[in-house]
Amino acid sequence: MGLRISLFGLGYVGTVSGACLAKRGHEIFGVDKNPCKVALLEGGHSPIVEAGLDELIREAVGAGRFRATVDPERAVRETDVSLVSVGTPSARDASLSLEAVETVTREIGEALRRKPGPHAVIYRSTVLPGTTDERFIPLLEETSGRRLGEGLDVCYNPEFLREGSAVADFHRPPLIVAGARTPCGFRLLETMYAGIEAEIVRTSLRTAEAVKYLANLYHALKICFANEAGAVLKEMGVDAREAMEIFCKDRVLNISAAYLRPGYAFGGSCLPKDLRAFLHGARSLNVETPLLSQLLPSNGRHVDRAFDLIAENGRGHIALFGLTFKAGTDDLRESPLVTLSERLLGKGYELRIFDPDINTARLIGANRDFIEREIPHLDRLLQPDVVSTLVGADAIVLAKVGRSEMETIASLHPEVPVIDLQGGQEPGALQGLDYRGICW
Numbered sequence: 001m002g003l004r005i006s007l008f009g010l011g012y013v014g015t016v017s018g019a020c021l022a023k024r025g026h027e028i029f030g031v032d033k034n035p036c037k038v039a040l041l042e043g044g045h046s047p048i049v050e051a052g053l054d055e056l057i058r059e060a061v062g063a064g065r066f067r068a069t070v071d072p073e074r075a076v077r078e079t080d081v082s083l084v085s086v087g088t089p090s091a092r093d094a095s096l097s098l099e100a101v102e103t104v105t106r107e108i109g110e111a112l113r114r115k116p117g118p119h120a121v122i123y124r125s126t127v128l129p130g131t132t133d134e135r136f137i138p139l140l141e142e143t144s145g146r147r148l149g150e151g152l153d154v155c156y157n158p159e160f161l162r163e164g165s166a167v168a169d170f171h172r173p174p175l176i177v178a179g180a181r182t183p184c185g186f187r188l189l190e191t192m193y194a195g196i197e198a199e200i201v202r203t204s205l206r207t208a209e210a211v212k213y214l215a216n217l218y219h220a221l222k223i224c225f226a227n228e229a230g231a232v233l234k235e236m237g238v239d240a241r242e243a244m245e246i247f248c249k250d251r252v253l254n255i256s257a258a259y260l261r262p263g264y265a266f267g268g269s270c271l272p273k274d275l276r277a278f279l280h281g282a283r284s285l286n287v288e289t290p291l292l293s294q295l296l297p298s299n300g301r302h303v304d305r306a307f308d309l310i311a312e313n314g315r316g317h318i319a320l321f322g323l324t325f326k327a328g329t330d331d332l333r334e335s336p337l338v339t340l341s342e343r344l345l346g347k348g349y350e351l352r353i354f355d356p357d358i359n360t361a362r363l364i365g366a367n368r369d370f371i372e373r374e375i376p377h378l379d380r381l382l383q384p385d386v387v388s389t390l391v392g393a394d395a396i397v398l399a400k401v402g403r404s405e406m407e408t409i410a411s412l413h414p415e416v417p418v419i420d421l422q423g424g425q426e427p428g429a430l431q432g433l434d435y436r437g438i439c440w
């Protein structure tokens with residue numbers, strides 16, 4: 001069964017959503033403060049230019065499934081769900097202006113005072129994580145006189161469409177992110193998108209808001225990466241289009257979820273060295289690389305963050321799990337855990353370190369020389385097992401810990417802060433621990 005939806009904001013997102021939802025059998029009542037947009041829509045014309053939209057709107061308006069008004073009260077009264085897609089432009093200080101969203105939130109709340117029956121509000125405008133919880137819900141509750149869950153539901157459902165292919169994107173989204181606080185809220189979004197073949201991911205309001213930012217930040221990052229690396233490559237005599245096309249064929253490491261897990265800093269024998277060499281090459285060719293030049297500083301800032309987290313939670317004795325730059329290798333070159341250890345030692349902390357990958361390397365590996373020559377001061381701190389590592393610890397740092405080691409740590413019920421730089425621990429293994437994560 002179709003939903004009766006009041007749609008606030010007949011801009012790019014609103015108009016496309018409205019037309020496509022009407023096509024899928026919902027009844028849409030659009031609201032915009034701009035009477036010209038309302039008149040255009042009422043006349044069966046799209047207020048924005050977008051491929052395929054005029055036709056969809058003509059059809060929906062003709063069938064009586066897409067109306068429009070400047071009167072928010074009437075639209076709320078005649079619908080059960082409000083979709084909010086008004087603009088959130090940059091304010092003068094570069095912050096996000098919530099003025100329009102708050103205005104319509106107030107209008108919806110006030111209309112709800114006089115409207116019987118339950119009502120749900122689905123926010124689609126892009127807002128920073130926490131905004132729906134902290135600003136919109138309190139404002140809705142205050143203006144409507146209702147409490148969340150008592151005749152009032154609130155969801156956040158980010159929009160990922162691209163202008164130019166928005167209609168096609170709406171019907172074939174990569175995924176649908178459903179942020180809600182109640183089972184009813186999730187079911188509502190599932191009803192709204194019924195028939196669209198895409199995974200519907202249920203999450204909190206705050207995470208749904210965050211995912212929209214991750215997407216846009218990442219898209220911007222990718223474009224700058226391609227352009228900046230491309231500009232350097234051109235000076236190196238490479239056609240970056242061809243190089244990037246080949247690069248993109250690797251769907252395992254390059255175009256994939258690899259390296260996108262928040263955790264600790266990068267290191268090792270390749271990434272820092274190759275970045276430095278490429279940046280040096282770019283400088284000698286007089287190509288500016290503001291993005292790529294910030295990678296090593298950003299990575300260093302993450303080591304600072306780990307140090308600060310440990311300093312906030314540990315007093316003097318730290319049990320550190322992990323020392324090589326990643327799991328499954330004995331390579332210690334440019335390991336950011338070596339940097340962290342040295343910083344802690346320099347500040348007077350006492351360390352006990354456990355890293356089974358090095359224990360093996362010390363006995364047989366080619367890294368034996370490196371350990372004895374480069375880090376004898378850390379080698380002395382390496383422990384043979386989990387139990388001896390934990391002796392006297394007033395904070396435990398998980399940087400590279402395996403499942404069985406984690407189980408041993410948990411079984412010993414340490415009553416000290418457990419600082420996780422790694423993530424991905426089994427939730428069961430963390431129960432009862434005084435747990436703090438670096439990015440979570």
Ligand SMILES: NC(=O)c1ccc[n+]([C@@H]2O[C@H](COP(=O)([O-])OP(=O)(O)OC[C@H]3O[C@@H](n4cnc5c(N)ncnc54)[C@H](O)[C@@H]3O)[C@@H](O)[C@H]2O)c1
Pocket residue numbers: 008009010011012013014031032033034037085086087088100103104124125126127159160161162163
């Ligand atoms: N454009 C995109 O491709 C895109 C994609 C995803 C998300 N978003 C986000 O969606 C939101 C809307 O973006 P857009 O590009 O559709 O914006 P837009 O500027 O095209 O449209 C916003 C509409 O809201 C109307 N409006 C403003 N105040 C109002 C009020 N008080 N009452 C009723 N109507 C009001 C405006 O008249 C306008 O028609 C923004 O938060 C944006 O960041 C945009």
